[in-house]
Amino acid sequence: MSKNKTISAHRISSDRIDQLHEISGVNVYACYQCGNCSAACPAVEFMDPTPHQVIRKIQLGFIDELTTSETPWICAACITCTVKCPRGVDIAKVMEGLRQIVLRSDFEHGHLCDIDEKMRKKLPQIALIGNFRKTIL
């Protein structure tokens, strides 16, 4: 996590926020931090920051903290957050946007060959393909 927590006009208007908006098409400024998304997220206990904190960090321009965090990779795109949001913020799309920002510079997150061979033979195809779709560009 970045130690520099200073909020500045420069940070808030960074290109990274524009890039995230271009990929996801979501207006994060509609969020008023009610926390419904984090309350409903089934994987929230594994996340730091939690979904509503992710949105707040984007509003304030701390995107680098998010692209280096594990939160977008814990999200399984179950879309519960999006359904619960009273402001219509599609948080699942924001998570996808954050994953894409990382993948578009690093190509992959984790390594395919790390998957245990026994598991690979046992897993249903949709588990493997679903995982590849989210962790490889």
Add this chain to the structure above:
Amino acid sequence: MELSYYPGCTLKANAKNFETSALAILQHLDVTVKELEDWYCCGVCFSQTQDNLMQQIAPVRTLVKAKESNRRQLLALCTMCFNTLKRAIEFIKNDKEKRDTIHQFMDREDTKFYGDEVEVIDILTLIRQIGLDKLKAAIVKKAVDLKVASYYGCMLLRPQEIAIDSPDDPVIMEEIITHAGCENVYFPFRTECCGSYQIVSEPEIVRERARKIVGSAVKNGADLMVMLCPLCYYNLDEVQRDIQEEDATFQPLPVLYFTQLLALLMGLKPDLQDFRLHAIDPRPVLKRKGLL
């Protein structure tokens, strides 16, 4: 009634019990399903990015094939396929500019898909369309006090625009279970995510989810759990075995595809299902309840 059928990859491999039981009950209910002559992987996860249209091509190609079959309805048994295909239709229908770009890219296909020509349907909605009375009439076995926990998962309910029922409080599975003569068990985790494809890279998340979902159904008195997603099935059946290894006090619950239970209740030959594919053997409870 005749409709096209899209199996997807998992039903031809890991989820054989789902395909055989579903096709058998539909035949029994006088529905003819014709598998598409040529189909592709749907891509599993609908792409949520705005700017990369490449990821939309796979489901659209299958929808083009469905349109060419000249049957309006396309049955997708696997819920991941259902979700992806249905969202692809919404995408194509609602964004003219992106639809034109996709059409220009897919210049080898003679048929252009505009979104209204094909209706993707899941098996629950299809059973409702066939008629619950007709279903009731086809039930020949009486389960002895069988308490069924219906697990929806995510893909049939979210996002809202493709949901088959209320995303917060769905009733369609329970309605069919009631008509099939079984008792419903309501448990709070029935619409919650099982952890999905995280089983590949973050299996501890799935273990935690499975422990909560199964535990909640057991606590509410379920004899077995039914579902329609091959991925939920793996995460809630196979993973119970891992939990048992870690925790001797864990109480396992047999898991079946929804259609497996219906096939048994309809008295269809039990040997069309391979119960050896289950990690938690459902045969003892099925015998006890008079279904085997």
